[in-house]
Amino acid sequence: MTVGTSADAVEPGRAGLQPRAPKRLRRLTGRDKTVLTLMTGVPTSLMVVFVWVPALASILLSFTTWDGIGLDSIKWVGFQNYHQIFTIYPQFWPAVWHNVIWLVVLAAVPTPFGLFLAYQLDKRIRFSRFYQSAFFLPVAISGALIGFVWELIYNPDHGLINSLFHTNNPNGTYLDWVGHYPLNLIAVLVAASWRHTGYMMILYLAGLKSVDPGLKDAAAVDGANEWQAFRHVIFPSLRPINVVVAAVTVIESLRAFDIVYVFNKGENGTQLLSILITDNIIGEASRIGYGSAIAVILLVVSLVVIIPYLIVTFRKERRA
Amino acid sequence: MTATTLAPDTAQPRSRPEKSSRGRRVRPGRIVLHTFLALTALAWLVPILWAVYTSLRPYSETQSHGYLSWAHTLNFSNFTAAWQQSGMLHFFWNTVLIAVPAVLLTLLLSAFVAFVVTKYDIKINLFLLMLFTAGNLLPQQVIITPLYRLYLLIGLPSSISDSGKMYDTLFGLIVIHIAFQSGFCTFVLSNYMKTIPATLSEAAVVDGASVWQTFSRIILPLLKPAMAALATLLSIWIYNDFFWAIVLISNGDNMPITSALKNLSGEYFTNDNLVAAGAIITALPTLIVYFLLQRQFVSGLTLGAEKG
Numbered sequence: 001m002t003v004g005t006s007a008d009a010v011e012p013g014r015a016g017l018q019p020r021a022p023k024r025l026r027r028l029t030g031r032d033k034t035v036l037t038l039m040t041g042v043p044t045s046l047m048v049v050f051v052w053v054p055a056l057a058s059i060l061l062s063f064t065t066w067d068g069i070g071l072d073s074i075k076w077v078g079f080q081n082y083h084q085i086f087t088i089y090p091q092f093w094p095a096v097w098h099n100v101i102w103l104v105v106l107a108a109v110p111t112p113f114g115l116f117l118a119y120q121l122d123k124r125i126r127f128s129r130f131y132q133s134a135f136f137l138p139v140a141i142s143g144a145l146i147g148f149v150w151e152l153i154y155n156p157d158h159g160l161i162n163s164l165f166h167t168n169n170p171n172g173t174y175l176d177w178v179g180h181y182p183l184n185l186i187a188v189l190v191a192a193s194w195r196h197t198g199y200m201m202i203l204y205l206a207g208l209k210s211v212d213p214g215l216k217d218a219a220a221v222d223g224a225n226e227w228q229a230f231r232h233v234i235f236p237s238l239r240p241i242n243v244v245v246a247a248v249t250v251i252e253s254l255r256a257f258d259i260v261y262v263f264n265k266g267e268n269g270t271q272l273l274s275i276l277i278t279d280n281i282i283g284e285a286s287r288i289g290y291g292s293a294i295a296v297i298l299l300v301v302s303l304v305v306i307i308p309y310l311i312v313t314f315r316k317e318r319r320a
Numbered sequence: 321m322t323a324t325t326l327a328p329d330t331a332q333p334r335s336r337p338e339k340s341s342r343g344r345r346v347r348p349g350r351i352v353l354h355t356f357l358a359l360t361a362l363a364w365l366v367p368i369l370w371a372v373y374t375s376l377r378p379y380s381e382t383q384s385h386g387y388l389s390w391a392h393t394l395n396f397s398n399f400t401a402a403w404q405q406s407g408m409l410h411f412f413w414n415t416v417l418i419a420v421p422a423v424l425l426t427l428l429l430s431a432f433v434a435f436v437v438t439k440y441d442i443k444i445n446l447f448l449l450m451l452f453t454a455g456n457l458l459p460q461q462v463i464i465t466p467l468y469r470l471y472l473l474i475g476l477p478s479s480i481s482d483s484g485k486m487y488d489t490l491f492g493l494i495v496i497h498i499a500f501q502s503g504f505c506t507f508v509l510s511n512y513m514k515t516i517p518a519t520l521s522e523a524a525v526v527d528g529a530s531v532w533q534t535f536s537r538i539i540l541p542l543l544k545p546a547m548a549a550l551a552t553l554l555s556i557w558i559y560n561d562f563f564w565a566i567v568l569i570s571n572g573d574n575m576p577i578t579s580a581l582k583n584l585s586g587e588y589f590t591n592d593n594l595v596a597a598g599a600i601i602t603a604l605p606t607l608i609v610y611f612l613l614q615r616q617f618v619s620g621l622t623l624g625a626e627k628g
Binding site: 280 | 350353354357358360361362364365366367368370371374382386387388429430432433435436437440446448449450451452453454455457458459460461462463464465466467468469470472495496498499500502503506525530531532535556559560561562563566567578579581582585592595596598599602603606607609610611614617618621622
């Protein structure tokens with residue numbers, strides 16, 4: 001990170017070609033350049049050392065086996081970890097499948113519902129503030145606490161649901177929302193959707209505020225009914241926020257961890273990739289190569305979302 | 321995009337008069353809508369209300385009548401029991417020791433980067449901004465395995481770390497929070513700074529202000545609204561963090577409250593009433609911040625979603 005030199009390098013050759021070459025930098029004193037270097041250097045070093053170096057190290061470690069004791073015990077094994085994960089690791093495909101289900105459910109249920117709520121609450125109705133607070137409340141609570149709170153509802157013996165529907169009879173109908181698949185998967189997805197809805201609602205409310213009110217009026221004058229106006233006028237103009245919503249939804253479904261981990265540790269059929277990675281660190285058998293290989297798979301899937309998002313977000317600036 | 325347009329319901333009071341000119345008659349559509357919203361909002365609060373209800377009832381009563389029954393006694397005995405038995409105060413204090421420096425330093429360092437990136441035309445600006453933004457979008461689990469190993473390798477003086485390593489220290493948690501959260505904050509603050517007219521800082525430069533003076537006297541004071549929003553958001557996020565601490569902390573005594581709850585529930589919170597009380601005590605600080613600073617919290621989230 002050398003702010004000073006990069007600026008100097010621009011100057012001599014290209015000054016004529018680039019009218020917007022940094023004028024201000026030329027006036028900077030040596031001390032100013034030091035300050036600028038420190039201001040970017042310190043945060044960037046933290047970011048690189050603690051986020052990007054580990055991300056890249058994940059890739060390297062995924063081709064090795066390592067017991068974690070001493071750096072000299074790292075052994076290169078090529079694609080062996082990947083091969084084993086794909087073929088004989090029983091937890092892997094269910095975890096992938098569950099991450100996919102998370103994504104599909106979050107995208108198909110709470111996201112449109114959040115948009116629906118936002119659309120209704122944007123109509124300047126009374127008590128809007130109260131409704132918003134209620135729907136948004138779960139977003140302020142940690143995933144771990146959501147796991148605890150929903151435990152009280154799902155507990156098969158004395159939770160709210162089974163008490164209410166008398167489905168806690170060990171000799172009769174007994175719905176095990178915690179230990180039995182796919183009930184437990186449904187249970188955590190309901191809890192996750194409970195939270196995701198509020199998040200999406202707030203994002204869409206912000207998006208709707210920036211929609212030109214004249215557009216809605218114009219649609220009404222043209223005789224469009226509410227659905228037509230929404231479908232053809234409002235929704236298309238929400239495109240910028242839809243990009244954010246899509247990115248947030250995918251990342252959230254890849255990151256999903258806390259709720260499930262607290263709810264039932266990702267056992268009995270609720271495992272996720274994030275949980276497998278964690279188990280490979282703090283579980284009994286610390287398999288670093290394995291954990292890293294799963295992390296790399298997660299990284300690759302994330303980049304499929306992150307890269308287009310960055311392109312859309314920063315395209316404007318490159319042109320500017 | 322300015323912060324003032326972001327709070328979702330600022331437009332409401334202003335536009336009410338024109339609306340009422342349409343007539344006072346109650347439209348059936350609105351009644352349906354209100355009924356729907358009220359019922360849904362109530363349903364949304366059920367999990368919380370159920371936890372509150374459970375926490376207020378003595379264990380003996382729920383044992384004999386079941387959890388789904390009318391309460392004969394409601395008191396705070398579960399709260400006092402949960403608080404005293406588990407020593408929760410200690411874990412709250414850990415959270416304070418982590419969150420306060422983490423929030424302040426994240427904001428400061430992010431403001432540094434955002435300032436340089438937006439106010440100085442340097443070749444690597446876009447690259448830097450992308451590095452920070454992308455870093456924030458990575459799932460935590462992508463970096464955790466090497467990070468865990470890194471924390472075991474980095475030595476710290478024994479005054480900070482009992483084990484002599486970065487692993488299992490509050491310091492380690494502070495560092496990863498700063499590194500991980502600075503991506504989002506840099507992105508938000510750089511968008512916000514673009515709305516500050518360049519003439520302001522240029523005038524300062526003409527007057528002979530140094531880089532540091534331009535930042536601290538001109539730019540930083542103007543960032544207050546964005547900083548307030550981000551500080552609220554970061555406090556809640558860091559308070560709510562569960563993942564970093566359960567992996568990077570091994571000694572239960574070093575855990576912040578959100579992560580400690582898992583151990584406490586196994587050890588001390590032996591029935592659902594105590595679990596509910598412990599969960600509500602833990603949720604309380606976030607809920608207070610949420611209700612007092614909801615606008616900041618919301619605009620922090622939406623600032624990140626809207627581009628300048």
